[in-house]
Amino acid sequence: MTEFELGSRSNSGYSAWRLITEELRGEIAENRLRAGDHLPTENMLAERYSVNRHTARQAIAALVEDGLVESQRGSGTFVTSEPARLHQIGLRTRLTRSLGDDGSASASSRVLSSTIEEAPEDIARRLGLPHRKAIRVETTRSTGGLHIAVGTHWFDVERLPDIATALRRTGSVTAALRACGIEDYVRTSTVVGARHATASEAELLSLRPGAIVLVTEALDGLPDGTPLQHLVTRFAAQHVRLDIEHPSAD
């Protein structure tokens, strides 16, 4: 069992119980603790990490709050099985479709705001906008009542002047593009990173401070390569994993 130096916590900005919570979260993520397994007791944790029982209790309480473990009176605390939602990333990436595949209601996008503004230089270049004038749409996406992602979409205002209205009405980028006369589009580029959620992201996704977002930066285009949408999506990492589509080897 790996130990860590709680003595360094004053330098890290994390309290002792938070470090223990993250350590246990890692063990669950790595399947060293599996669904149905007993979590170590307060006493065991207090001894393992040389902390008092109150600190150990706080660490467990944070896992309970996140739904990773469940306390059952008389029989201890167990790891629950919360299946992560898989979001597929591939040639024809359709968020509304892939996140609906888990049997829950389909994912839908809600438009928070749309503005016409000058796109940052790198985005204008990727979208091939000589004039730099773009429509920026901020969205949240939910599935099964759970907010799972926030998105920032950029479109060419001259090519797609009505995209924000269509997105508001349909709740789906695919449907909105179709309403604008675009029957098919493909994903041409996706880069994935991860970082801590900002305060506004945490609020929109109901995450605690310090929670993690998976960030995808993507470009969608017509099958002939003409760029259509630059999209930055922040997924709540505690709810979503990304399933990468690989072309077949033949």
Add this chain to the structure above:
Amino acid sequence: MTEFELGSRSNSGYSAWRLITEELRGEIAENRLRAGDHLPTENMLAERYSVNRHTARQAIAALVEDGLVESQRGSGTFVTSEPARLHQIGLRTRLTRSLGDDGSASASSRVLSSTIEEAPEDIARRLGLPHRKAIRVETTRSTGGLHIAVGTHWFDVERLPDIATALRRTGSVTAALRACGIEDYVRTSTVVGARHATASEAELLSLRPGAIVLVTEALDGLPDGTPLQHLVTRFAAQHVRLDIEHPSAD
């Protein structure tokens, strides 16, 4: 400018300066603060977040330590430009190749340990092992002197009895498989998630507690689909982004 509720910090397990650090990190990650931009001064941060200057100073010091910003005497603190290393994920995923593309020395793997053990049920199933006996190899991977990932590799012990020795000698999975008679292999499945680093990962990757790892769970196989390697890689999110290869639309 987004504000957040520092009053809730006693419930979050994060100190006020850590929350401010992560907020600024998010602004840099989102390009709201760009390379060369001035970071807000201690006084501005103290006022914006209603904290004292000491707290604001700690928040900035953590960003300096991570190399995200640089202080220059007399002219303030600037956002530095640390290009993230791009790791390509595609049909023929070769870590040693893709992480060497940034001009630095090529990535190489170092074997920390190798054991023959019973694979967990899900891994045995994915590798198609009726006997469940597998070789497990733990590695770290570095590029340009920087540890950027730790990996846990599983191989069929009957198919590849000498893989650990070959990996130790060559420092590359591709070269080790070739030494075992496998000329070509392809990526058949990749799932990407993110979580906080465990204590052992943080130590191997020289990360602070609370730092984030991008986790890929992947299956490599022969072009005919025969599974070869189950691989779980944890990349230091502050150094690496994953570049997804999309097949062309034709």
